[in-house]
Amino acid sequence: EKVEITKEQRALVKAIVDAYNRHQIPQDVAKKLLQEQYSAEENFLLLTEMATSQVQVLVEFTKNIPGFLSLDREDQIALLKGSAVEAMFLRSAQVLSKKMPNGHTDVLEERVRKSGISEEFMTPMFNFYKSVGELHMAQEEQALLTAVTILTPDRPYVKSHQAVERLQETMLDVLRKLCVLQHPHEPMYFARLLGRLTELRTLSHYHAEMLTSWRMNDHKFTPLLCEIWDVQ
Ligand SMILES: CC(C)c1onc(-c2c(Cl)cccc2Cl)c1COc1ccc2cc(-c3cccc(C(=O)O)c3)sc2c1
Numbered sequence: 001e002k003v004e005i006t007k008e009q010r011a012l013v014k015a016i017v018d019a020y021n022r023h024q025i026p027q028d029v030a031k032k033l034l035q036e037q038y039s040a041e042e043n044f045l046l047l048t049e050m051a052t053s054q055v056q057v058l059v060e061f062t063k064n065i066p067g068f069l070s071l072d073r074e075d076q077i078a079l080l081k082g083s084a085v086e087a088m089f090l091r092s093a094q095v096l097s098k099k100m101p102n103g104h105t106d107v108l109e110e111r112v113r114k115s116g117i118s119e120e121f122m123t124p125m126f127n128f129y130k131s132v133g134e135l136h137m138a139q140e141e142q143a144l145l146t147a148v149t150i151l152t153p154d155r156p157y158v159k160s161h162q163a164v165e166r167l168q169e170t171m172l173d174v175l176r177k178l179c180v181l182q183h184p185h186e187p188m189y190f191a192r193l194l195g196r197l198t199e200l201r202t203l204s205h206y207h208a209e210m211l212t213s214w215r216m217n218d219h220k221f222t223p224l225l226c227e228i229w230d231v232q
Helices: 007-022 027-035 040-063 073-097 104-113 119-135 139-150 161-182 189-216 223-229
Strands: none
Touching: 007 040, 007 139, 007 161, 027 040, 027 104, 040 073, 040 104, 040 139, 040 223, 073 104, 073 119, 073 139, 073 161, 073 189, 073 223, 104 119, 119 189, 139 161, 139 189, 161 189
């Protein structure tokens, strides 16, 4: 059937893409990836700084998702805590697959590979990065998929499950339409996008184990990361 994006849906996409573009890691922070030395310690510290900056960016982006600030306050916190790792896997995947002009991509990959993450997590992590890269997502799809991930109703401690579900469905409906319009010859494209969300859940579980092994080697995180990841 003819897929139509309504005026409201076009406004919603614009609001989300503008927020996604407006909130980025500051260039002086991202540039550090290129400058500092290469040691497991230095890489870990840099990635910690990037993740902390990314969480701040994520909070600002989330506040601009239409309807998010109307949710119950405690649910807003529960959604952010529950989705932060997945949103950061998505963001780092987009950076790694975007082949950043300023050389961030190879440097970021190198630093992630040498930051004390055990081999067993490397394979699934870089398989995910590869599968996101192969999708060649448009920025509307990246922004909407991040919003869909944040608005996942079944995160721990979410009370108004239905209110979150309604918001997520609004995003999913416009994402589905965008995928059909932008990938007319790939009827399964939307399904493949959603398949990445399943992979993100698995990576989120691996990540909890990554945190434990870093902590066992006495690695320190920032207060913001400790708060959002319930560590220390
Ligand atoms: C605490 C730290 C050691 C850590 O623990 N787990 C993870 C993690 C790792 Cl390894 C992989 C996936 C997810 C997580 Cl959460 C991390 C590092 O997480 C991050 C998170 C976001 C970003 C965005 C970047 C980035 C670069 C250039 C440009 C841009 C840009 O947005 O322009 C963004 S780098 C970066 C590093």
